[in-house]
Amino acid sequence: MIGLERIFKLSRKLASSILNGDGDGTQELQSSFSKKDKDYILKDLTVKEKVLERKRLRKELDAGKEGQFKLITATNKRKFGFGYAWRIAAVFMMMLGISYFFYNQLVKAPQEEMAVKDNVISLRLEDGRILEIDPNKNTLIKGPNEDNVIKQVPGTLKYAQKNNLGIAVYNELYVPYGKIYAVELSDGTLVHLNAGSSLRYPVNFVRGRPREVYLTGEAFFSVTKDSLQPFYVFSDGLGVKVLGTKFNISSYQGDPDISTVLSEGSVRIYSLAEPGNATLLTPGHKASWDRGQKNISVSEVDVRLYTGWINGEMVFKSMPFERIVEKLERSYNVEIVNNDRKLNKEIFTATFHVDIESIEKVLDYIKLERHFNYTMTNNKIIINP
Amino acid sequence: MFDTLYTPLCLFAHKYLENIEDSRDVVQDVFLKIWQKKIVFQDKTAIKAYLYRAVRNKCLDFLKSSYSQKQKQRLGLDIKQLEDDSFFAREVLLTETSEIIENALNTLSLKYRKVIKLAMDGLSNEQIAEHLQVSINTIKSQKKFAYKKLRIVLKNDVFHIFMLLIL
Numbered sequence: 430m431i432g433l434e435r436i437f438k439l440s441r442k443l444a445s446s447i448l449n450g451d452g453d454g455t456q457e458l459q460s461s462f463s464k465k466d467k468d469y470i471l472k473d474l475t476v477k478e479k480v481l482e483r484k485r486l487r488k489e490l491d492a493g494k495e496g497q498f499k500l501i502t503a504t505n506k507r508k509f510g511f512g513y514a515w516r517i518a519a520v521f522m523m524m525l526g527i528s529y530f531f532y533n534q535l536v537k538a539p540q541e542e543m544a545v546k547d548n549v550i551s552l553r554l555e556d557g558r559i560l561e562i563d564p565n566k567n568t569l570i571k572g573p574n575e576d577n578v579i580k581q582v583p584g585t586l587k588y589a590q591k592n593n594l595g596i597a598v599y600n601e602l603y604v605p606y607g608k609i610y611a612v613e614l615s616d617g618t619l620v621h622l623n624a625g626s627s628l629r630y631p632v633n634f635v636r637g638r639p640r641e642v643y644l645t646g647e648a649f650f651s652v653t654k655d656s657l658q659p660f661y662v663f664s665d666g667l668g669v670k671v672l673g674t675k676f677n678i679s680s681y682q683g684d685p686d687i688s689t690v691l692s693e694g695s696v697r698i699y700s701l702a703e704p705g706n707a708t709l710l711t712p713g714h715k716a717s718w719d720r721g722q723k724n725i726s727v728s729e730v731d732v733r734l735y736t737g738w739i740n741g742e743m744v745f746k747s748m749p750f751e752r753i754v755e756k757l758e759r760s761y762n763v764e765i766v767n768n769d770r771k772l773n774k775e776i777f778t779a780t781f782h783v784d785i786e787s788i789e790k791v792l793d794y795i796k797l798e799r800h801f802n803y804t805m806t807n808n809k810i811i812i813n814p
Numbered sequence: 815m816f817d818t819l820y821t822p823l824c825l826f827a828h829k830y831l832e833n834i835e836d837s838r839d840v841v842q843d844v845f846l847k848i849w850q851k852k853i854v855f856q857d858k859t860a861i862k863a864y865l866y867r868a869v870r871n872k873c874l875d876f877l878k879s880s881y882s883q884k885q886k887q888r889l890g891l892d893i894k895q896l897e898d899d900s901f902f903a904r905e906v907l908l909t910e911t912s913e914i915i916e917n918a919l920n921t922l923s924l925k926y927r928k929v930i931k932l933a934m935d936g937l938s939n940e941q942i943a944e945h946l947q948v949s950i951n952t953i954k955s956q957k958k959f960a961y962k963k964l965r966i967v968l969k970n971d972v973f974h975i976f977m978l979l980i981l
Contacts, residue, residue: 433863436903440910445968447934448915449961466904473908474915477935483825483912489834490824497842498816637839637846 435461447474500657545603548762550610552579552586555598555632562586564610572600572632588615588632597631597638604646607762609738609783616640616653618660621739623647624759625681634658647679649739652694667718668704670697676710677735683755687718690735698725741783750775753795761788762808769801769814815861816845823869826909830873830896840876844868866906918967926960929953 439461458467473479545551550562556573562581570579570586580587586602604610604622611621615633618640622628626646634640640660652660654673662669664680667687674694680687689698691710698716699707700723708725710716715730737744743760745753751773754765760783767773777798781791788810792803803812820841827837844865877893895901919927932942939957943950 433866433906434859436906437859437862437910440907440914441968443907444911444914444918445964447911448918448930448964448968462904462907463900466900470904470908470911474911475934480912486825486828486834487821487916490821490838493838494817494820497820497838500842637843639835 443470443474547605548607549605550608551603551605553601553603555600562610564608585611585613585619587613597633597635597641599629600632601627601629603627605762606759609741614640614642616655616658616660618653619651621649623649623679623738624762644678644680646681647677647738649675649677649736651675663701665720666701666723668699668701670699670707677732679735681755681759685720687720688715688735689718690715690730690732692732692736700725737780741785743781743783745777745779745781747776747778749773750777750795753777757788757791761791763788763810764808765810765812767812769812772799772801772812772814775799815858819862819865820845822909822913823865825912826866826905827869827873829905829908830870831876836876837873840872841869844872866902866909870902914968918964921967922960922963926956926963929956930960930964933957 439458443458458470462470545553545559546561550564552560552562552570554560554572558573560570562568564581565583566581567583568581570581572579578589580589602610602612602622604624604626606625609621609623611619612628612630613619614630620628620630620642623646626644626648628648629643631641636658638658640655640658642660642662644662644664650660650662650671652671652673652675656672660671660673662671662678664678664687665682667680669676669678669689672694674691674696676689676691676694676696678687678689689696689710691712691714693712695712696710697707698710698718699705700718702723708716708727710727713729713732714727715735716725716727718725731746734744734746738760743756745756751767754767754773757763758765777795779794781794786794789805792810792812796803801812801814803810805811823841823844824834824837827840828834831837831840847868848864874893874897877896919930922930928946929942932945937945939950939953943953946953
């Protein structure tokens with residue numbers, strides 16, 4: 430490593446030479462840096478754009494300084510007196526880490542990636558194991574780390590609330606077509622997952638790091654407020670930054686857009702390609718992110734249309750039949766083949782309940798509005814004019 | 815210590831991470847550690863040297879962690895280059911120098927600061943005089959006074975003076 434003392438001395442000389450407008454300090458640079466670095470340094474310190482950029486950053490940092498200071502000193506007070514315990518914990522963690530490493534290396538190395546079945550709710554643990562979940566039972570799930578007990582109560586998977594200072598390990602929950610399910614994360618955030626969706630999330634959120642989860646499909650989030658640890662949802666090139674709020678994200682692979690509908694609070698939506706350019710969403714509005722155009726448009730909506738699915742409700746408002754078909758396929762786990770081309774563009778408004786109406790009932794109701802024939806064998810439905 | 819070093823360290827971390835939130839997190843972590851462990855230093859140079867190294871190491875760890883792998887790919891950062899000692903030396907020098915300049919300028923009153931800044935931009939006395947709509951002799955005397963003051967400031971350790979100003 431380089432002697433920083435010399436660098437500090439050099440900085441003083443360079444600063445005074447720049448302030449005085451003479452060339453003394455730059456001469457000295459030559460002895461310690463290559464020509465390329467020297468040019469870079471001088472450019473960085475004197476070119477106007479660079480100076481302004483630094484000024485802007487400095488301002489931003491200074492603004493947040495006091496809050497950070499309070500945060501650090503506050504954490505310190507809380508931790509006061511635990512120094513010894515921390516040291517033991519660190520040693521213990523290290524041993525655990527080493528043994529886990531060897532355990533993984535020696536015992537589990539030749540493990541193959543297991544596939545997720547497409548008709549059951551599945552949970553992929555941090556060690557790659559896949560568990561099947563029966564949503565109607567009460568069970569306890571033990572992860573590879575004995576401390577992490579996951580509780581399954583009817584309809585919801587619950588992670589114990591715990592502070593974690595280590596690294597984030599991820600679990601992934603898969604909900605197949607025809608089912609909905611919910612998960613309560615370790616910070617108390619509740620996520621309802623719609624049919625055909627998956628969510629990847631840390632078993633414990635690490636303190637001082639943003640809370641980050643990854644979604645495919647559709648989910649409704651009720652995020653627990655924590656202004657020090659913003660909550661992020663990432664989905665296929667889109668990022669949503671949340672402080673504490675309720676909102677729905679629909680991001681199915683086949684859909685042309687990812688839509689975010691806000692029912693409470695506020696969220697910021699941005700493209701991962703341009704994190705600096707965020708759109709602020711307010712309650713009662715929907716932001717659509719076009720996968721092709723890569724832009725975001727905002728419109729006013731009836732939130733109920735987008736959140737009814739949590740209770741098994743399917744709300745279609747002025748929706749073309751082809752979009753309805755996609756939703757029916759997911760909610761009832763059926764395959765629908767439509768040979769009636771004109772029907773695809775017909776617009777319908779209706780509300781159904783997955784638990785009350787069967788798929789046949791739903792089709793029969795739609796048939797009353799606009800006639801068509803259909804046949805159903807196993808889980809395949811064929812529609813003819 | 816926190817007050818004088820927080821912002822420059824964040825700016826320094828920003829050179830590695832190119833993200834202001836992450837830079838804040840890293841610097842916060844480093845400060846948290848010395849707070850908690852009550853690390854004692856011999857003098858302020860040692861503190862500064864320690865902090866720069868710690869921030870650098872934390873930044874590199876952070877870039878290597880899986881959390882930032884994805885973002886790193888997008889930015890096309892070359893970690894090999896960032897790990898190099900010459901990068902470290904260069905960025906420490908840059909951060910320190912700009913900090914000294916900034917603080918030194920801040921000790922001047924607005925009137926003098928303007929003159930010095932324009933002179934740093936490479937403007938001649940005539941140009942500055944024209945720009946500020948004052949006589950060239952005024953500029954000359956203002957410059958003289960400002961440089962005199964700056965010399966005193968720079969001769970002493972800027973860090974030291976800054977501490978005195980705060981206290």
